Amino acid sequence: MQHEAVDSTSAGADDVMGTMDDDFQWESVPDDLRDNDTFMLAVRDIVGSHPYDFSIDVINIYTLDTSTYIHSASTIETPAEALVLSGYLGATPHSPTIAISLSTLELYRRLRLRKPSLSVEAFTKVLCDLYHWPYRRRYRTALADAFDVYLTIHRNIDVQVLKTLGRDSESWRVLNACPPCTYELKDEPELVFRRMIVFDGNNSLSRMAPLGGRQVGDTRIFNSDYYLEPDYINAHASQSNTLSSDDETINPTSQTHAGQDPELTNTSPATSACTDNWKAAAADAKKKSWGIFEETGIFASACRHGLVLWIADMVRSGELFKYPLAIVGKALETLGSRLLVGYDVGCKLAITIASSSLAQKFDDAEYRMCVDAFHGYTHSYACQDKNHPNVIKGMGIEDLATMERIFSSSNQLAAVTRYASAYNRRVSIDSFFKQWDEDKYLNLGNMLYKNYVQACQIIEEQGTAIREAKISLSISDDDLKMWSTEQSQYLATSGQEAEWDVHAVVYVELLQKLREARATSETASAMFLNATPMNYEFIIPTSTSSSYSTNLSQTRRLETRRRQASQRYDSILQEVVALELKMGVTRRWEPTDREYLETLKYMSQREYHRALDNLQWLVVLRLFELHKLNISQTGYRMRTHIAKSLQTRCKAIQNAVKSYNAAALALEPPAPTLDWSKVSHYNFLEEFVLLRETRQDIRSRRWAEPASLRIERAHEEIQRCHVESQRLHTAIVDEEVHFTRVILEANNASDPICGALEEFCQRRRRINAHILARLQDLYSLASFTGSTTSGVRKNAPDDALVNSEHQSAEDDENDDCAGLEEDDAIAGEVGGLLNYISELP
CATH class of the missing domain: 1.10.287 (Helix Hairpins)
Incomplete structure (x- = not known):
């Protein structure tokens, strides 16, 4: 074949092009072989190890180019390298026939982080629409393969950046990701609970199991520091023997009867059994459907600020207790002492822990289980009186409903995880929670500000009323504590029959x-x-008629x-x-004797009293729930809506009303009957006229008047905000010093990771600047009485070095980051805020 030079301007998409040199002279491809894909790919494989130029089909959402010419330098050995240096990523590692621009892949990655339900297919159809192409599965496959590689590259870069920053240890993220929780300082006030965490299960992020015994093609295993591995979880399965089967689900749906609640007869705070008589939240049909899923969902945990700690896959099962037990075990190993742990049925889990191998460690670490506010109102009041966040000292105004907010957002992932491979499912979940944590970190300053303002409002609005009431009624704080104890005793014994002969x-x-x-x-x-x-006669019968x-x-x-x-x-x-x-x-x-008549009179009222006590207990329970939710004084339309909700779910009250009416009519003279609609509209105890007829008239009890523990919790929240805001402030100061030193060292060593490192630090500095601005808003509040300066972290490696770095950080930032103009601007922004905040009175 005749040698001829190649005109790069007229190169076609399917031509194998090359540069002219002394060793390699390329011949033109015969016309009859140009359209032969097999031949062209074979040629490309043969010359793949040599530098050459080529054209390739591309997808670029910004330029809408359909092809591009790739120039391969002499130092480049493969087409994949040449593509990346030209801003493209091939759909296959060898002999790619189509490439996606890196900017397009980055756009899709960012869209997926903000809209997790955006599938590859949907984004491919958008690209086809922009190119005015009919949708073809080829483009979807190419985008998916390239995006998979692109994410792998991103993860590898992130690993190297974190290693350079010294953040690559196994538990670094859990121990440092949330500074308000973990960045403890010297000489700070001691909190009742060092840290609050919460966990829960969610069935949305399930994945279909392979059907018909088919083998899975993608056998890759995705490792993430978010995930607890199945072997670790199953090691705790033997500890969850209090749950006999999957029927014992975690989400309560009905209220136990007062006379059946073991909490009423057991005063131990760790022996609540609110779920013993609850029906499984999942129907039998749903439980059977678990068989079609390999992973039925996730069980996740987070701190009170919303940053995720650990995730566990629920494999072919419902929400078994082995999952929370595994997380409690991990927390005992990692997070230290004095933790408050919130869970939908924390009362039940406390019993399980007490009978497990974790019991001694749990007690020694001074951990405490409780229920979150959202699910707490479905528990018996005797349980709420011990385990609800409103009554736990040291809780502040935290409701522990963090997981409900997390799952509300993560449910968007369900559309892309249901039919994904196990590897891709975990990739999507890991990416989502990394972005979630970044957003929650950005929101830390705002959260502390809003919590502080809310606590101050509670103290201002409700505190004034309580102080005036205490003066006018001549009561003291000791009286309030005594009434709280009396209230607990009453609700624990309400419905029990009085002594009689x-x-x-x-x-x-x-x-x-x-x-x-x-x-x-x-x-x-x-x-x-x-x-x-x-005419009876005793005869022996002879007939069998x-x-x-x-x-x-x-x-x-x-x-x-x-x-x-x-x-x-x-x-x-x-x-x-x-x-x-x-x-x-x-x-x-005899029926006319005095003893008989007195006893008979009591017996005639006995059933009435029993029915009335039971009805009273159920209504008082609901009234306290409404008062805790602060909705008993709402308008007529809202109260009507609440009444309809009660009519739907409070079958126990309806049955109690029927029993009461039957007993009331049996009295002599008959007692007035009740209508269900009237009971459901009762707003407070004074409106329950029937309580005058009970043996325990509580209307005159002082604790029956609306009193709240919110003020005490609000003072605790203010103290916690003081501590957490200084922790966050100090963490940002220390991080700025650390970034400056690491970037300088990397530049001096000409580390290849410098670019990615600087980009990471730049983004983090901008986030820190936003947080500091919000902390400044908090410090500017007239009611703020905490520290406005940074502190010194406990167990710092060298206090003198840290203090000197703090002092020099604001003076030497520009010198340390010489040549990095944009980074200097961000560092200056953070440093300026630090200077301003430090000078506040």
């Missing part, structure tokens, strides 16, 4: 049964005797009935005689 009641009941049995026996005997023929057999059968039935009635009468008579001997009754009570 039980023997007298049983004796009268037996006398009533004896009269009934005697009447039944006499009736049965009379019917048997009346069946005797008038049908009439004789019928008469004999009827006679036997009557005789059997007479004998059974007589035996029942004799049995009751024996009990009556035995009880009379025990009670010393010398003459059997």
Whole structure:
């Protein structure tokens, strides 16, 4: 074939082009082979190890180019390298036929971080629309493959950046990602709980299992410091023996009966059993559907500020206790002592932990379980009185509903994880939570500001009313504590019957049964005797006629009935005689005797009192829930809406109303009956007129007046905000010093990671500048009484070095980052804010 030079301006998409040199002279491809894809790919493979120029089909959302010419330098060995240096990424590592621009892939990555439900197919269709192409699966496959490689490159770069920054240890993220939780300072006030965490399960991020025994093609394993591995989780499975099966789900749906709640008879704070009688939240059909999923969802944990700690895949199961136990075990290993742990059924989990191998460590570390505010109102009030966030000292105004907010956002991922491979599913989940944590870190200053303002408002608005009430009613803080104890005791015993002469009641009941049995026996005997023929003669029957057999059968039935009635009468008579001997009754009570009438009067009211006590307990429970939610004083329309909700879910109250009405009508004279719609609209105890008829009239109890622990919790929140704001301030100061030193060292060493490192630090500095600006807003509040300067972290490696670095950070930032103009601007912005905040009074 004839050698000829190549005109790069006329190169086609399918031509194999090359540069002219002394060693390699390329020949033109014959026309009949130009359209032969197999031949062209084979040629490209042969020359792939040599430098050459080529054209390739491309997708670029910014330029809408359909092809581009790639120039390969002599130092480049593969087309993949040449493509990347030209701003493209091939869909395949060898002999790519189509490439996606890096800017397009980055745009899709950013869109996915902000809109997780945006699938590869959807984005491909957008690209096809912009190019005016009909959608073809080829483009979707190419984009997916290139995007997979692009994410891998990003992760590898992130690993190198974190290693350079010294943040690559196994638990660094959990121990440092949230400075308000973890960046403890010297000489700071001691908090009741060093850290608050919460966990919960979610079934949205499930993944279909392979059908028909098919093998999975993508066998890659994705490793992430977010995930707890199955082996670690299963090691805690044997500890979750309090849950016998998947039927014991974690989300309560109904309220247990007062008389059936073990909490009422057990005063131990760790023995709440609110879920014992709850029905499984998932229907049988749903539980069976778990078989079609390999992972049925995730079980995740986070700190009170919303930064995620650990995630566990729920594999072919519901929300078993092995998942929270594994996270509690991990927290004991990693997070230290004095943690408050919130969970939907924290009361039940506390029992499980107490009977597990974690019990001793849990107690030694002074951990405490509780329920979050959202699910807490579905627990019995006896449980709420111990485990609800509003009543726990040191909680502040935290509601521990963090996981509900996280899952509300992560549910968007469900559309792209359901049919993904195990590897790609974890990639999507890991990417989502990394972005989530970055957003929550950005919001830390705003969260502390808003919490502080809210706590001050509670103290200002409710504190004034409480102070005036204490003065006008002549009550003290000790009285409030005493009433709180009295309230707990009342709600723990409400519905229990008052003491009475039980023997007298049983004796009268037996006398009533004896009269009934005697009447039944006499009736049965009379019917048997009346069946005797008038001309009765004792003869031996010689006939087997049908009439004789019928008469004999009827006679036997009557005789059997007479004998059974007589035996029942004799049995009751024996009990009556035995009880009379025990009670010393010398003459059997008659219906006209005074003792009999008094006992009968109590018995006639007994069922009424029982029905009324039960109804009172249920209504008081709901009223306290409404007052805790601060919605009992809302308008008519909202109260009507609440009434409709109660009618839907409070079947227990409706049944209690029916039982009460039946007992009320049995009284002499009859008591007034109740209508369900009236009960559901009761707003406070004074409106429950029936309470006047109960043996425990609580309307006059001082604790029944609306009093709140919110003020005490608000003061705790202010103290925690003081501590956490200084921690966050100090962490930013220390991080700025650290960034400056590491960037200088990397530049001096000509580290290839410098560019990525500087980009990471630049982004982080901008976020820190935003946080510092919000902290300045907090410090500027007239009510703020905390420190406005940074502190010194506990267990710092060298206090003198740290302090000197703090002092020199603001003076030497520009010298340390010489040549990095944009980075200098960000560093200057952070340094300026630090200077301004440090000079605040």
